[in-house]
Structure formats: structure tokens, C-alpha cells
Amino acid sequence: MTQDALKQAVALAARDYVAAHLPAGAILGVGTGSTANLFIDALASIKDRLGGTVASSEATRRRLEGHDIRVLDLNEVEEMEIYVDGADEIDPGMAMIKGGGGALTREKIVAAVAKTFVCICDESKQVATLGRFPLPVEVIPMARAHVSRELIRLGGVPQLRAGFVTDNGNLIIDVQGLHITRPAELEARIDGIVGVVTNGLFARRGADVLLLATASGVVERGRDSA
Numbered sequence: 001m002t003q004d005a006l007k008q009a010v011a012l013a014a015r016d017y018v019a020a021h022l023p024a025g026a027i028l029g030v031g032t033g034s035t036a037n038l039f040i041d042a043l044a045s046i047k048d049r050l051g052g053t054v055a056s057s058e059a060t061r062r063r064l065e066g067h068d069i070r071v072l073d074l075n076e077v078e079e080m081e082i083y084v085d086g087a088d089e090i091d092p093g094m095a096m097i098k099g100g101g102g103a104l105t106r107e108k109i110v111a112a113v114a115k116t117f118v119c120i121c122d123e124s125k126q127v128a129t130l131g132r133f134p135l136p137v138e139v140i141p142m143a144r145a146h147v148s149r150e151l152i153r154l155g156g157v158p159q160l161r162a163g164f165v166t167d168n169g170n171l172i173i174d175v176q177g178l179h180i181t182r183p184a185e186l187e188a189r190i191d192g193i194v195g196v197v198t199n200g201l202f203a204r205r206g207a208d209v210l211l212l213a214t215a216s217g218v219v220e221r222g223r224d225s226a
Contacts, residue, residue, distance in 0.1 A: 001215050006122035010213035011038035014084050014120045015046065017211060017220075021116075025051040027077050029110040030064060031085020032057040032103040035120055039084055040064055054080060056110045057103035058167050074110065083114035087121050087207070088133040088200070094119070094207040094223050095183040099136030099200030102166050108198050111205050119207035123214045130183055134159075134174035135190075136200040141171050143195020150193045151175050154186075170197055 001009070022028060030040060030053050040060065043050075044067040052070040054077055055061035061071050085107055087096040096119060098104055111117050135156070139147045148158040156175035164172055180186055183203035190199040210221045 003122055003124065006213035007035045007038055010120045010122060010211050010218050011035060011042050013211050013213075013218040013220075014039045014118060015042035017118060017209070018043070018082060018084065019046050019049070022049070022082050024049050026081045027052050027054060027072065027079070029054045029080050029083030029085075029114050030056065030060055031083070031107055031110075032060045033086045033101045035086040035122075036060065036084070037063055039120060040067065040069075043067070043069065052077075054110055054113075056085065056107040057101070059101075060103075074113065077113065080110070080114045082116045082118060083111050084118045084120060085111070087119050087125055087202075089125055089127050089130050090119055090121060090207065090210065091127055091130050091183070093183075094210060095130060095201065095203035096206060097130050097133050097135055097200050098202050099138075099172070100133070102136070102161070102164055102172055104136055104200045105138050105166065105168055105198045108202065108205070111202065116208045117205065118209045118211060120211045121213070123212055126212065130180040130201070131178040134176045135178055135180075136161075137173045137175060137190060138166055138168070138170050138197040138199070139173055140195045140197065144171055144173065147193055147195045148173060151190070154178075154189070168197065
């Protein structure tokens with residue numbers, strides 16, 4: 001199967017997961033990226049059972065609204081049953097690197113509210129140790145140089161994402177050269193750098209469920225079985 005076919009398969013599996021596990025009228029969080037876009041397209045077939053959605057980016061909001069799916073501001077939502085999103089990498093402990101699309105801060109906020117975080121991706125995103133994919137770090141513009149120096153001290157090679165501004169008006173520094181054996185510790189350490197909004201490590205709040213597209217089908221794994 002091609003990677004596009006794998007993404008389509010896991011998007012449909014995520015739609016079926018939501019249909020089976022989301023109570024009628026409940027709120028669904030929706031992520032950002034190419035696999036999430038396919039999930040949104042599939043979600044249109046069950047939109048009448050949704051009480052509404054929360055989008056993790058403006059691009060996701062536009063795509064949801066294009067299917068006449070109701071989008072709510074997170075501040076209007078008291079609880080969220082499920083959040084569905086992709087990952088750039090995921091390790092055996094269900095920690096992830098996210099933010100290739102630049103929506104990491106809003107994704108992390110929505111994930112923090114959800115009771116269940118469902119990660120959807122194809123098997124190419126599964127790694128033994130995080131760090132092959134450059135780690136995105138969202139920074140306040142005036143802190144770019146300071147944060148870059150601190151990231152170098154952590155052993156990384158930071159590079160400004162050229163011509164990109166987040167939905168929050170900030171910049172992204174992509175950090176290469178990291179071999180992340182303790183993702184939760186590194187996540188906290190980078191977030192502690194003054195000027196960092198957040199970083200793309202999702203370890204302190206990792207995935208609860210992984211829907212992984214493989215050549216032989218979509219495999220569902222929980223945190224305990226990962």
C-alpha cells in the first residue's frame with residue numbers, strides 16, 4: 001500500500017472509532033495535518049451525531065466548516081471526550097513529536113482537555129526513539145536568538161522555519177540532532193526556556209490509543225499494550 005492509502009485507511013478507522021466510542025451529542029477535538037484532513041473528510045458521514053468539534057488550527061476549522069460541521073471555541077467547552085490527531089513520530093511509550101504543520105501549541109491545549117487522545121498515523125511514523133524528525137519549538141519572536149542558544153546547549157541544531165508564522169503569531173524553530181530517550185524530561189526542560197511557548201514533544205500528555213495503519217491493516221493499541 002502507498003502512504004496515501006495507509007493514511008486513508010487509518011482516517012476511516014478513526015471515523016469508525018469515534019462512531020463507536022463518542023457518546024451522541026458529545027464534543028470531539030480534531031487535529032491538524034494531512035491525515036487529520038482525511039479524517040475530517042470521513043467524519044462528515046457521521047457529523048449529525050456530533051455535538052460539535054474543537055479545531056486545533058485555523059486550517060482545521062476551515063475544513064470542518066467546509067463540511068458543515070459545527071466548530072466551537074475551546075472556551076465554550078466544559079469537557080471533551082475524544083481528541084483525534086496525527087503524529088510526526090510516536091515511540092513505544094506513546095510519546096510523540098508533533099508540530100510539523102506548525103499547530104503544536106493549539107494541539108497541545110486541545111489534547112490537555114480531552115479525556116482520550118487518539119493518535120492516527122501510518123507505520124512509517126513509529127520509531128524506537130524520538131528525534132529523527134526535527135523537534136518543533138514555538139517561540140515568541142523577540143526570543144528567537146536566545147532560545148536557539150539554549151537549544152544548542154541541549155545538544156540540538158536549531159533552524160528557524162523560514163517564512164512561517166503560527167496561528168498565534170509566533171515563530172517555529174525546528175531542532176535537529178536530538179536523540180530523545182527521556183521525552184517527558186526534555187519536554188519540561190525546553191518549556192522552561194524563557195521565550196518558548198511550547199514544544200512538539202507530547203510525552204507528559206501522550207496518546208491513550210494508537211490507530212496504526214500497516215500493510216496488513218489498521219492496528220489498535222492502547223497505552224498498556226504499546
